[in-house]
Amino acid sequence: MPAFSHGRVRKDASAFSVAHFCTAGLRAKDQFDAWRSLNRDIIELVPTGDESSGFAAEFSSWRLGELVLTRVVYSGAPDRQWRHRPKSYLDHWCVVLARTVGADGARCQDLSFRSLALPFEGRAQDSEVITLYLPRDRRPADEQRFEDAHGLVVSPDFAPLLTDYMDSLVRQMSCVSPEHAASLEMPTRALVAACIVPQPVYREAARAPLGTVLIDRARTVVRQNMASPDFGPDRLARLLAMSRSKLYRLFENSGGVAHFINKERLREAHHRLSSHGDALSIHAIGNEVGFVDHSTFSRAFRREFGYSPTEARERGLARSFADWSETSVQG
Structure with missing residues (x-):
C-alpha cells in the first residue's frame, strides 16, 4: 500500500x-x-x-x-x-x-x-x-x-x-x-x-440487507463477464433475472449501473497491474477487462485512481496485498 x-x-x-x-x-x-x-x-x-x-x-x-x-x-x-x-x-x-x-x-x-x-x-x-x-x-x-x-x-x-x-x-x-x-x-x-x-x-441488523446481497451478486456477475466489451446494464439485468428499473434503482445512489460496471473493470485492472504473477502488457490487461481502446482505458484509469496504468505498475501502489509493501494502520 x-x-x-x-x-x-x-x-x-x-x-x-x-x-x-x-x-x-x-x-x-x-x-x-x-x-x-x-x-x-x-x-x-x-x-x-x-x-x-x-x-x-x-x-x-x-x-x-x-x-x-x-x-x-x-x-x-x-x-x-x-x-x-x-x-x-x-x-x-x-x-x-x-x-x-x-x-x-x-x-x-x-x-x-x-x-x-x-x-x-x-x-x-x-x-x-x-x-x-x-x-x-x-x-x-x-x-x-x-x-x-x-x-x-x-x-x-x-x-x-x-x-x-x-x-x-x-x-x-x-x-x-x-x-x-x-x-x-x-x-x-x-x-x-x-x-x-x-x-x-x-x-x-447483522443480516446483510437485501440491497447489499444484490450488489454483491452483481459484482460477481460483472467479474465473470467483464472481458466482453459489450457487457453492460442490459445484460447484467438479464443475468441477475432483474428488471432494468429495479437494477437502476439499486445503483442510483452510487453513480449508476454503467459506472458500477466500469469501476469493477478498473479495480480488476488495478489489481492485475500490480500482481507479481501477471506479466501481461498493460494493453492486454485493458482488453481482458473490457477496454478495446488503449487510450480510453488509460484515461478512465487515471480518472478513477489519479495516476496512469503505467505508474500503477511501476510504483506498485495498488497491489492486492501481493507486492504493496504494507504499513501499520496506526502509523
Missing part, C-alpha cells in the same frame, strides 16, 4: 520480508517526514510536536498468500495522530493489535477489527503495532460476515487466541518459505472469521 519510494526501504526475498524500513539511519529532522511518506497510502500522519527532534520507528511486513502481516516498533513510543480517508483502491479489512508500555513498565494491548473502506482517525503512543490485512475483493464466498466491518468486533472469548496467533506469525515468518507462507492464507482467514462477532448494538 505505501509506495515505499524512500531509498532506505529494503526488499529481502531470501528472508521473505516483503519490506523493511527503519528511520534510525536518517537524520533526526528527516525521520518524521520519511515515516509520513512511507504511510501516505494508508494514513495521513499529523505532527503533534517538534518534528526535528526525531521519530524512531521500524517497519517489517510479510506475505501470506494475498494477506499481509506487518509489524511496527516505535522506540520511545512517540505521540502520533493520524487520519484515514477511504481510497477507491483500498477497501481491505484489517486486524490491528496495538500495545503500549506505561511508565511503570505495565503493558496493555488492544485488538480491533476495521475496514479501510471506512474513515477513521486517532491518537496514540503505542510501542508496537501488529496488523493483519485481508483483501476484500478476494474473499471466499462464506466470508459474508466480514461485509459490515463497522459493526464487528473481536470476540472477547477469542481475542487471546487471535493475539497469540498474530504474535506467533511475527516470530516465525522470517523462517517460513513463500510457498509455505501462502498455504497459511486460508487458515488465517478462517481463524479471523471465527473470532469476529457483531457488536451488541448491531446484532439485530
Whole structure:
C-alpha cells in the first residue's frame, strides 16, 4: 500500500520480508517526514510536536498468500495522530493489535477489527503495532460476515487466541518459505472469521440487507463477464433475472449501473497491474477487462485512481496485498 519510494526501504526475498524500513539511519529532522511518506497510502500522519527532534520507528511486513502481516516498533513510543480517508483502491479489512508500555513498565494491548473502506482517525503512543490485512475483493464466498466491518468486533472469548496467533506469525515468518507462507492464507482467514462477532448494538441488523446481497451478486456477475466489451446494464439485468428499473434503482445512489460496471473493470485492472504473477502488457490487461481502446482505458484509469496504468505498475501502489509493501494502520 505505501509506495515505499524512500531509498532506505529494503526488499529481502531470501528472508521473505516483503519490506523493511527503519528511520534510525536518517537524520533526526528527516525521520518524521520519511515515516509520513512511507504511510501516505494508508494514513495521513499529523505532527503533534517538534518534528526535528526525531521519530524512531521500524517497519517489517510479510506475505501470506494475498494477506499481509506487518509489524511496527516505535522506540520511545512517540505521540502520533493520524487520519484515514477511504481510497477507491483500498477497501481491505484489517486486524490491528496495538500495545503500549506505561511508565511503570505495565503493558496493555488492544485488538480491533476495521475496514479501510471506512474513515477513521486517532491518537496514540503505542510501542508496537501488529496488523493483519485481508483483501476484500478476494474473499471466499462464506466470508459474508466480514461485509459490515463497522459493526464487528473481536470476540472477547477469542481475542487471546487471535493475539497469540498474530504474535506467533511475527516470530516465525522470517523462517517460513513463500510457498509455505501462502498455504497459511486460508487458515488465517478462517481463524479471523471465527473470532469476529457483531457488536451488541448491531446484532439485530447483522443480516446483510437485501440491497447489499444484490450488489454483491452483481459484482460477481460483472467479474465473470467483464472481458466482453459489450457487457453492460442490459445484460447484467438479464443475468441477475432483474428488471432494468429495479437494477437502476439499486445503483442510483452510487453513480449508476454503467459506472458500477466500469469501476469493477478498473479495480480488476488495478489489481492485475500490480500482481507479481501477471506479466501481461498493460494493453492486454485493458482488453481482458473490457477496454478495446488503449487510450480510453488509460484515461478512465487515471480518472478513477489519479495516476496512469503505467505508474500503477511501476510504483506498485495498488497491489492486492501481493507486492504493496504494507504499513501499520496506526502509523
